[in-house]
Amino acid sequence: MINEGKNNSILVSGESGAGKTETTKMLMRYLAHLGGRSGVEGRTVEQQVLESNPVLEAFGNAKTVRNNNSSRFGKFVEIQFDKTGRISGAAIRTYLLERSRVCQINTPERNYHCFYFLCAAPPEDTQRYKLADARSFHYLNQSSCIEVEGINDAEEYLATRRAMDIVGINEEEQEAIFRVVAAVLHIGNINFAKGKEVDSSVIQDDNSRFHLNTASELLE
């Protein structure tokens, strides 16, 4: 690339479970190593490039029949180098997240990792978002698969928070993001019953009202 002075592209394709995500991470690690500044501490561009992976995986990956960590979106990663070959910047564009997974899943698949991570967060966080065990949420308990071998949801929650820090998502923004994640879980537990008037509906019970109120508080 330096010799020819031209941009280079690498296309990683293959069926689900082929190894695209892992290969892409290796490629990014290699390029970050080549273009990184040795001995530099703190939030360097190359660290941010690498730490973007856990963030994207938390919100865009899920367990499927074929792959315990299946990316449910496409991505275009651009790494910019200066004339000397050092990384000067990066940008990631994502495509077509499988949105239907949020509302509907089947055994043995899971919803997006972030929901389980948040339910396994330290008590001060779960209390703040009024969350309980993942099994109590409709969007998660439609599938009997709650835990995945090799994924520790509690540890991954902390790792995701750390990665978000490094990538540059500040505490306030993280809070806003996880409030939305929690609100989605509460919305999934709101049930409706037939109302008195024609074609009308009412909140089914106190439990549904609790989830409705909590979701609206979280989204305020």
Ligand SMILES: Nc1ncnc2c1ncn2[C@@H]1O[C@H](COP(=O)(O)OP(=O)(O)OP(=O)(O)O)[C@@H](O)[C@H]1O
């Ligand atoms: N180079 C590798 N060495 C060891 N195991 C690997 C390697 N590449 C992939 N795997 C294994 O295969 C699994 C699936 O890989 P990966 O998530 O990269 O697939 P993918 O092609 O991105 O799938 P999807 O399209 O579902 O996201 C990994 O979780 C890992 O267990």
